[in-house]
Amino acid sequence: MSSDGTTxxxxxxxxxxxxxxxxRAVPFLKAGIEAGEGAVVAHTKPGLAMMREALGPExxxxxxxxxxxxxxxxxxxxxAFHEVYVEQLRKTPTLRAVADVQFGxxxxxxxxxxxxxxxxxxxxxxxxxxxLCSYDANGTPDPIIEGVWKTHPEVVAGDSWNSSxxxxxxxxxxxxxxxxxxxxxxxxxVPFGSGAEExxxxxxxxxxxxxxxxxxxxxxxxxxxxxxxNAMQHGGGIQEVRVGRARGRFVCEIVDRxxxxxxxxxxYLAPREGIGAGLWVARQLTWSTExxxxxxxxxxxxxx
Amino acid sequence: xxxxxxxDSDACRKLVEAFLPAIGDLARSFKNSRVERLxxxxxxxxxxxxxxxxxxxxxxxxxxxxxAFWVRKAMQELVAELTRPVALSDRAVRELAQxxxxxxxxxxxxxxxxxxxxxxxxxxxxxxxxxxxxxxxxTPRSTQEQLTDRDEGTDTIGDTIVDLTAEYAYQQVLDAIxxxxxxxxxxxxxxxxxIVIRAHYGLGQDAQTLSAxxxxxxxxxxxxxxxxxxxxxxxxxxxxxxxxxxxxAT
Numbered sequence: 001m002s003s004d005g006t007t008x009x010x011x012x013x014x015x016x017x018x019x020x021x022x023x024r025a026v027p028f029l030k031a032g033i034e035a036g037e038g039a040v041v042a043h044t045k046p047g048l049a050m051m052r053e054a055l056g057p058e059x060x061x062x063x064x065x066x067x068x069x070x071x072x073x074x075x076x077x078x079x080a081f082h083e084v085y086v087e088q089l090r091k092t093p094t095l096r097a098v099a100d101v102q103f104g105x106x107x108x109x110x111x112x113x114x115x116x117x118x119x120x121x122x123x124x125x126x127x128x129x130x131x132l133c134s135y136d137a138n139g140t141p142d143p144i145i146e147g148v149w150k151t152h153p154e155v156v157a158g159d160s161w162n163s164s165x166x167x168x169x170x171x172x173x174x175x176x177x178x179x180x181x182x183x184x185x186x187x188x189x190v191p192f193g194s195g196a197e198e199x200x201x202x203x204x205x206x207x208x209x210x211x212x213x214x215x216x217x218x219x220x221x222x223x224x225x226x227x228x229x230n231a232m233q234h235g236g237g238i239q240e241v242r243v244g245r246a247r248g249r250f251v252c253e254i255v256d257r258x259x260x261x262x263x264x265x266x267x268y269l270a271p272r273e274g275i276g277a278g279l280w281v282a283r284q285l286t287w288s289t290e291x292x293x294x295x296x297x298x299x300x301x302x303x304x
Numbered sequence: 305x306x307x308x309x310x311x312d313s314d315a316c317r318k319l320v321e322a323f324l325p326a327i328g329d330l331a332r333s334f335k336n337s338r339v340e341r342l343x344x345x346x347x348x349x350x351x352x353x354x355x356x357x358x359x360x361x362x363x364x365x366x367x368x369x370x371x372a373f374w375v376r377k378a379m380q381e382l383v384a385e386l387t388r389p390v391a392l393s394d395r396a397v398r399e400l401a402q403x404x405x406x407x408x409x410x411x412x413x414x415x416x417x418x419x420x421x422x423x424x425x426x427x428x429x430x431x432x433x434x435x436x437x438x439x440x441x442x443t444p445r446s447t448q449e450q451l452t453d454r455d456e457g458t459d460t461i462g463d464t465i466v467d468l469t470a471e472y473a474y475q476q477v478l479d480a481i482x483x484x485x486x487x488x489x490x491x492x493x494x495x496x497x498x499i500v501i502r503a504h505y506g507l508g509q510d511a512q513t514l515s516a517x518x519x520x521x522x523x524x525x526x527x528x529x530x531x532x533x534x535x536x537x538x539x540x541x542x543x544x545x546x547x548x549x550x551x552x553a554t
Contacts, residue, residue, distance in 0.1 A: 044381045045381050045382070045384075045385040046381050046384035046385040046388060049385055049388060050388070068350065068354070068378065068381065069350065069353075069354045069357075071358070072354065072357040072358050073357070073358070079543075082547075083545070085547060086545055086546070086547045086548075089547045089548055089549070090548055104358060104370070104373065104374075105365075105370065105373040106363050106365050106370055108360075108363050108364065108365070109358075109360060109363065126547075126549060127547055127549065128549060197529075200505060201504070201505065201511070204505035204506050204507070204511060205506070205511070208506050208511075213307070213310070213311075213312045214490070214502070214507040214508040215311060215312075215488040215489065215490065216310045216311065216312065217505070217507055218489050218490060218501070218505075218507060219489065221505060222489070222536065222539060222540070222543075225536070226540075247361050247362060248305075248306045248361050249306055249361075270546070270547070271544045271545065271546040272546050272547070272549070273546070277540075277543075277544035277546075280543075280544060281540060281543045281544050284543055285543070287309075287310075304310065
């Protein structure tokens, strides 16, 4: 947390062994517990078992989160952690968390998760939380560790807390790693209709024609409603809607009449006073949601 | 694969059926881990479904090459969790000894393994305490024992019955898929809200007008619309809770 304990402090712990992990993480959590803060540990099942044992009786005051299936898409992972933190902050005014991050094996997706870490700074920037992201240095490729230094203002490595001189502004990093959305051909126009309800009815027919499952259809109907409402309230109304299949996924593009916005963290910001939650909801329910300027207008492309 | 990643139950089942033999092959590499094959397969399936939810079809890596990492990781974590050394307090060691004595006496007297409740009654510990203590002394499965003590490379007893075990385990894993957590927002709605949303938007059935839906429920079209609006608001609220920042914690 910041020095006054009111906003996010997002640090990383790069450890070489389980002993080092425990030697750093356990005192960190215990100090918080002693001060009346909440405590959260997010790790794989063996990591949680190890931490429970090391914490001893204090484990009863810690919320344990199994991350085995948590890292699927950045927006969903942020939402999952947000739910845990919200629950904890209902019980304690502040919290400390140690969260193990699960990168995958494919170098082509490492940027996505480095982007997740960058977005975390803005997503939870308002929370009175001190989050220590843990990385096992053994077997973790250098580009991922390099990303750790770019996305955490402070990194614990060896015996000390180090200010990262490689820390990059989250927006700048997100812009750098986010590829420009390629144009999609083959999408078909769908008239928007007279309002959100008629739009959903038409979209539902397209989803049924594409044999999208019931649960996923509802996800898209909700996500598209949020985007459409946003376009009507802030984007000057709906210019065009297109749907179809691309790369095996159902895609819905909503083009509005406004100037659009340029915020690489749009939809990653956890709900809070003064910020609409529509884009946050849309991202959680979809594989990916992109915002960009196209020849027809400011476009939101939803990938189911 | 994409449908499975999206939580479509049928697609999940097909994906698991297609890759279960490959998961079984990976499980074989953990045969000396003292963890049951069925448990390994179940964790492997969980790893496969995580991979499906993460896998981006635009990656250059074939799906199984990507998924094998998550399957192996899930199995490794299970093995690490179940076979890790456990440090017991002095009191727990005494209780464990007490439980072992009670088990031994029961076996001598009745010739069958005691139930948890029977051990609980014999030791005065709660059933939950007995279960926790039993979990700490997970013993090697007999099917993992070497057929001969002299040759380390020889097959295990389990290997000799692997086909039958595997087939049974596969079926159990496939049956268990049905109960895996699948993201479905409609579960957050009450029955009437679910009826209105599904009927209006033709989810799993033909779409109907709000008038027709209302008539079926004995309501006006406007009331059906209100129910739908309430349902959508409820789902939105569930997905957009904010933290009680600055409020006094209860």
